[in-house]
Amino acid sequence: MSLGASKAVVQVLCRPVTQTGYSEHLVNSSDLTLHSTFQVKCVKKRPPRHRHSIRCSSMLLSQLRRTHQLRPMGVSLVNYMNYSGSWFQTCKCQQSESASGITAGDGNGAWSVNNIETSNSVNNLANAKSILEFQDVQQLKQEKALTSKIANGTIPDSFSIEEEAWDLLRESIVHYCGSPIGTIAAKDPTSSNVLNYDQVFIRDFIPSGIAFLLKGEHDIVRNFILYTLQLQSWEKTMDCHSPGQGLMPASFKVRTVPLDGDDSATEEVLDPDFGEAAIGRVAPVDSGLWWIILLRAYGKCSGDLSVQERIDVQTGIKMILRLCLADGFDMFPTLLVTDGSCMIDRRMGIHGHPLEIQALFYSALLCAREMLTPEDGSADLIRALNNRLVALSFHIREYYWIDMKKLNEIYRYKTEEYSYDAVNKFNIYPDQISPWLVEWMPNKGGYLIGNLQPAHMDFRFFSLGNLWSVVNSLATMEQSHAILDLIEAKWSDLVAEMPFKICYPALEGQEWQIITGSDPKNTPWSYHNAGSWPTLLWQLTVACIKMNRPHIAAKAVEIAERRISRDKWPEYYDTKRSRFIGKQSRLFQTWSIAGYLVAKLLLTDPSKANILITEEDSELVNALITANPRGKRGRKNLKQTYIV
Numbered sequence: 229m230s231l232g233a234s235k236a237v238v239q240v241l242c243r244p245v246t247q248t249g250y251s252e253h254l255v256n257s258s259d260l261t262l263h264s265t266f267q268v269k270c271v272k273k274r275p276p277r278h279r280h281s282i283r284c285s286s287m288l289l290s291q292l293r294r295t296h297q298l299r300p301m302g303v304s305l306v307n308y309m310n311y312s313g314s315w316f317q318t319c320k321c322q323q324s325e326s327a328s329g330i331t332a333g334d335g336n337g338a339w340s341v342n343n344i345e346t347s348n349s350v351n352n353l354a355n356a357k358s359i360l361e362f363q364d365v366q367q368l369k370q371e372k373a374l375t376s377k378i379a380n381g382t383i384p385d386s387f388s389i390e391e392e393a394w395d396l397l398r399e400s401i402v403h404y405c406g407s408p409i410g411t412i413a414a415k416d417p418t419s420s421n422v423l424n425y426d427q428v429f430i431r432d433f434i435p436s437g438i439a440f441l442l443k444g445e446h447d448i449v450r451n452f453i454l455y456t457l458q459l460q461s462w463e464k465t466m467d468c469h470s471p472g473q474g475l476m477p478a479s480f481k482v483r484t485v486p487l488d489g490d491d492s493a494t495e496e497v498l499d500p501d502f503g504e505a506a507i508g509r510v511a512p513v514d515s516g517l518w519w520i521i522l523l524r525a526y527g528k529c530s531g532d533l534s535v536q537e538r539i540d541v542q543t544g545i546k547m548i549l550r551l552c553l554a555d556g557f558d559m560f561p562t563l564l565v566t567d568g569s570c571m572i573d574r575r576m577g578i579h580g581h582p583l584e585i586q587a588l589f590y591s592a593l594l595c596a597r598e599m600l601t602p603e604d605g606s607a608d609l610i611r612a613l614n615n616r617l618v619a620l621s622f623h624i625r626e627y628y629w630i631d632m633k634k635l636n637e638i639y640r641y642k643t644e645e646y647s648y649d650a651v652n653k654f655n656i657y658p659d660q661i662s663p664w665l666v667e668w669m670p671n672k673g674g675y676l677i678g679n680l681q682p683a684h685m686d687f688r689f690f691s692l693g694n695l696w697s698v699v700n701s702l703a704t705m706e707q708s709h710a711i712l713d714l715i716e717a718k719w720s721d722l723v724a725e726m727p728f729k730i731c732y733p734a735l736e737g738q739e740w741q742i743i744t745g746s747d748p749k750n751t752p753w754s755y756h757n758a759g760s761w762p763t764l765l766w767q768l769t770v771a772c773i774k775m776n777r778p779h780i781a782a783k784a785v786e787i788a789e790r791r792i793s794r795d796k797w798p799e800y801y802d803t804k805r806s807r808f809i810g811k812q813s814r815l816f817q818t819w820s821i822a823g824y825l826v827a828k829l830l831l832t833d834p835s836k837a838n839i840l841i842t843e844e845d846s847e848l849v850n851a852l853i854t855a856n857p858r859g860k861r862g863r864k865n866l867k868q869t870y871i872v
């Protein structure tokens with residue numbers, strides 16, 4: 229069969245997506261393969277002269293409109309102080325840094341709230357009082373310095389940055405058949421090599437979508453959800469091989485092409501990339517998981533549950549779940565994936581069971597369980613989903629967790645244990661504990677490691693996986709607090725001059741050569757190799773709000789505001805302390821803009837974070853207690869585990 233011949237094309241005339249949806253009749257939940265071969269097209273008559281005028285007309289217009297200047301200060305200064313005043317009251321920086329450079333050594337992130345606790349715990353009230361007085365003076369000094377910097381324009385005020393961000397976010401909107409359906413990855417006028425940054429990436433759209441939802445603009449998210457669902461059904465092949473049916477694309481592009489057989493008309497076509505064109509040709513495992521998370525957020529925020537209840541949407545959810553829950557050779561409940569299957573989408577030694585994918589997988593399972601409408605045909609799927617939730621949660625909490633105590637246990641591990649009751653189940657050789665980790669692990673705090681394989685623990689700290697495990701309660705309450713403790717304790721490594729390191733530490737020397745394949749884009753402290761990504765601000769904010777510690781996120785946002793707009797919203801920053809705009813970083817990167825906006829919106833109204841948070845489920849906790857395999861190492865007992 230030729231590759232071309234495998235694609236049946238059905239045209240769908242240009243019209244808005246309706247409540248009932250145009251593909252419903254094509255899909256029924258018992259036959260998941262039916263809606264597998266449709267290409268979405270929108271036909272328009274070509275105007276007689278300007279044949280290409282339809283093409284991206286809205287984007288061209290907005291490009292012309294773009295101004296990168298900051299707005300005048302005035303009123304916005306008052307606004308800034310009003311807003312920031314609320315958390316300045318509770319969060320006082322312990323150190324006497326200047327407002328433009330609150331960067332100190334280890335422990336810089338430890339705000340006075342914690343310091344007060346420490347003082348109280350040693351019952352030295354007099355001492356605590358003088359610390360407070362000292363901090364008050366420092367805070368006043370800081371606020372004064374900040375006010376004058378804002379007033380003289382050295383630092384743009386928060387209000388004008390937000391306004392600029394909204395303008396830029398709106399300019400990044402992509403339309404299809406006249407409706408907004410997504411945002412492009414970057415609109416960098418300084419870069420001649422666009423690569424695929426002119427496409428709508430699924431993962432990149434999530435913060436954009438959340439920002440629009442929080443602003444009450446629901447349509448773009450609804451359209452995005454429904455049109456990407458159409459793409460899930462695409463016939464996808466690479467060199468004659470097709471990946472699983474439920475796969476969502478990494479990105480898509482709206483193309484305007486001449487209509488076959490009609491010279492006077494063009495049509496808009498949605499053209500997805502499932503990884504067959506992506507650098508490295510990796511399937512984006514995270515796309516479908518993010519899609520489910522956004523679908524739930526849409527329902528919770530807009531109150532419109534009709535989208536998640538549609539038959540085609542229900543089928544879409546099930547297709548993603550079936551793909552993820554399919555039996556394989558694996559002994560672990562974690563999802564086995566190739567390198568680069570998520571935000572880090574090129575070789576970085578994260579193949580196997582990377583934390584980020586597990587955290588998103590766990591969220592997707594929880595969100596899907598909430599949204600699936602009960603019907604006879606899905607009982608097996610829901611049973612499998614429940615079993616997986618329990619097993620996954622146990623596995624991550626137990627085997628991925630690391631803190632001083634656990635590290636010391638690993639340090640003393642015996643190896644080569646053959647039996648059902650081995651302590652060192654994965655045969656980890658203690659020599660794997662790298663010297664950096666011995667130094668880096670704080671006394672208070674801990675985190676989930678990046679990956680776990682036989683005889684291999686990837687001890688790097690991966691931010692997204694850790695933050696998202698807090699958001700979705702994959703980490704226990706204690707672990708979640710400990711993750712935030714670690715972030716505070718390691719502020720100068722993880723935040724420094726721009727939040728937030730994608731991972732820590734960087735791979736260097738021979739390790740970099742072997743693990744990245746000498747990737748010149750992933751040199752140490754750059755890009756995925758421990759570069760700093762402003763988009764992570766939004767996940768940090770949701771995690772901090774969930775744990776009732778929003779001041780941590782507020783401080784990170786304040787640090788970002790010092791540079792982000794002036795630096796033109798880079799995709800990422802380089803160097804150990806994130807001092808430089810990334811070597812190959814795009815400017816006007818949409819998810820940097822949207823990530824900042826979501827953080828701001830949520831800090832203003834933290835209750836809205838609920839659309840993203842999933843609280844620990846008591847059913848799951850009970851199941852974990854009864855099914856806990858820790859106390860049942862013998863073979864016989866294991867039979868009962870994981871049944872909810």
Ligand code: GLC
Nearest residue numbers: 413429431432570571572573
């Ligand atoms: C880079 C990032 C990826 C992102 C894409 C578009 O490839 O690694 O996570 O989705 O750019 O911004």
